[in-house]
Amino acid sequence: MASSRQLGGTLEDHLAAFRRGAVELIDERELEKRVRQALADDQPMRIKFGMDPSSPDLHLGHAIPLFKLRDLQALGHHIVLIVGDATAMVGDPSGRSKLRPVLTREQVAANLETYTNQAALVLDLERTEIVRNASWFDGMGFEGILQLTTRMTVAQMIERDTFQERLGAGEPVGINEFLYPLMQGWDSVEVRADVELGGTDQLFNLLVGRRLQEQDSQRPQVIVTTPLVNGLDGRKMSKSYGNAVGLTASAREMTFDLMRLDDESMGVWFLQLTRLPEEQIAELLEGHPRLAKARLAAEISGCFHGAEAAAAAAEAFNREVRDKQLPADIPEVHWDPAFGSTRALANLLKDVGLVQTTSEGRRAVDQGGVRWNAEVQKDPRCEMPEPNEPVLIQVGKKRFTRLLPAAPAES
RNA sequence: GGGGAGGUUCCCGAGCGGUCAAAGGGGUCAGACUGUAAAUCUGAUGGCUCAGCCUUCACAGGUUCGAAUCCUGUUCUCCCCA
Incomplete structure (x- = not known):
């Protein structure tokens, strides 16, 4: 009976879902073969995707593979979401021109929950297997780790472009960073991944997964890489550049x-x-x-x-x-007698929360970016009177605040 | 273990006894332009009770009228030799 089947869609549907927007498929023929087989046996493929809870928030860049996972999930495949709580402590050197700070267990744990919550915005977590990789790395012990390190040579490791670049530029490369690809690769062995998704910057790690699986007599996973999108300013999307759109954004x-x-x-x-x-x-x-x-x-x-x-x-x-109209809801602040010892405009801007420092306020005024009831103010030291009626204060094009008369005293 | 080069403001990177809150670029902010942009142009960019004052140039001391610049120690990174 069709209704009891686990996998839906045609071969073409499946291949299209894998292919859409993929940068690399390693390799395509292998993928087709495995999809055919999966369909024939009605056996969902195990599709692995790893996220390191290394920063507290996900952005749209992270959503790209998640969308692909969702498509595959809709076709009936089995998604294995690996929360890299062990790898996060090591720090992924991918796409990094810098040595990564090592995170503590506490930092990682703090990020963990927000991560799965945010992934849930795209994926159906009810139908997703979620595993923490600390669940196997923690029990591995020194011997296990040592075994893992014997699987690759330094020469193989430093083939990686980010290492090459850093070594060439005389920048530090931590030995712990060598562990990362091995760990991510080992995850694939642990979960017996048929396919692993990752950003293009993950290619090296993904390939290590294939190598380790082969060494353990598993079929090497198919690799699908998705592009890294640039942030709003054209640079690589990253929280620290401030050019990212967060998944939790309104x-x-x-x-x-x-x-x-x-x-x-x-x-x-x-x-x-x-x-x-x-x-x-x-x-x-x-x-x-x-x-x-x-x-x-x-x-x-x-x-x-x-x-x-x-x-x-x-x-x-x-x-x-x-149309340059006023925003619908402008934050309102009541005049407070405690506002600075001086009422100078620059200070007031800070008191009211429109700028961070008085100096910033001063600059904004000097540069003609401050309006008081739509009138451009030029003197940062001008003393502004306590308003009897609401006053609209504007800094630049985007920052507004309505200053209201002092709130009636509480009784 | 030995030798050498370094750690500068949000980032990269100049400065190498006063004229340094510190060149230049990036980012950011403000202004102009625009399609909402992007690109471009202009200006600003440690803080403050702002023609002055205070805090910054890895950290801690020291020399000097005066230090980011010199000395000592500590610490971190890179390179070469072993």
Whole structure:
């Protein structure tokens, strides 16, 4: 009976799901063979994906493989999500031009929960097997680790481009970093992965998985790499560059951020972060970039927050940014007698929370970026009177606060 | 173990006794332009009770009227030799 089958879709459906937006498939023929077999036996493939809880938040870049996993999950495959609590302590050298600080167990544990919660925004965790790799590494002991290190030579290890670069530039490479690819590879052996997904920067680690599986008489996993998307400013997306869109961002944040994306990146984002058919994407890209981008924002923020919230955010964007209207909700602050010893505008801006420091406030005013009830103020030392009526204070284009008269004394 | 080179402001990187809150670039912020961008142009970019003052140049001491710059020790990184 068809209804009892675990796998849905045709061979082509499966291959298309694996292929969409993939940078590399190692290797394609092997994949096809295994998919055929899986379909014939109605045996879901074990698809591995690892996330290191090394930073507290996931961003849209991380969502790319998650979307692919979701597609595969929908076709009936078995997803094994590895939470790399052991590997996180080592620190992945992938794409790193710097020695990574070693995380403590506490830091890792703190990130762990937020990670799975955020993955759940894309994946159906009910149907996902989640394992922590500390569950096998912790019990491995010195001997086990030592065994693992005998599986590769230094020459093989330093073939890796990031190591090459750092060694060439006279930058430090930690010995612990050599452990990382071995550990990630070992994960594949432990979970008997048929396929592993990862970003293009993971290629080396993924290949180590194949090597270790072969050494342990397992069929080497098929590798699917997904591209790393650039952040909003064109550099690699990263929290520390401040160019990332977080998975937990509100519909408004997502929409506003996505509209800042440069035109050139739209194609990749459409392909990777929406499930629109490729022909439709091509069509959108033919049209006006603004409309295409609006659609992109609607798709992505709709995926996380629902069409309604996405539409509201889009509307807010049009109103506030395109038509330069005031935002719908402006933070309000009551005049407080405790506001600085001086009421000078620069100080007030800080007291009210619009800027971090008085100096920043001073600069903003000097540069003509501060409006007091729509009037540009030029003197940072000008003493502003306690308002009798709400006053709209604006710093730059995006920061607003409404200053209200002092709140009535509490009784 | 021996020898050499280094650790500079958010990042990269100049500075090598005063003229240094410290060149230049990146980022960021503000302004102009725009399609919402991107690119480009302009300016700003330690803090403060701001024509002055205070805190920064790995850390701790020292020399000097005066140190990011010199000396000593500590610590971290890289390179070469063993």
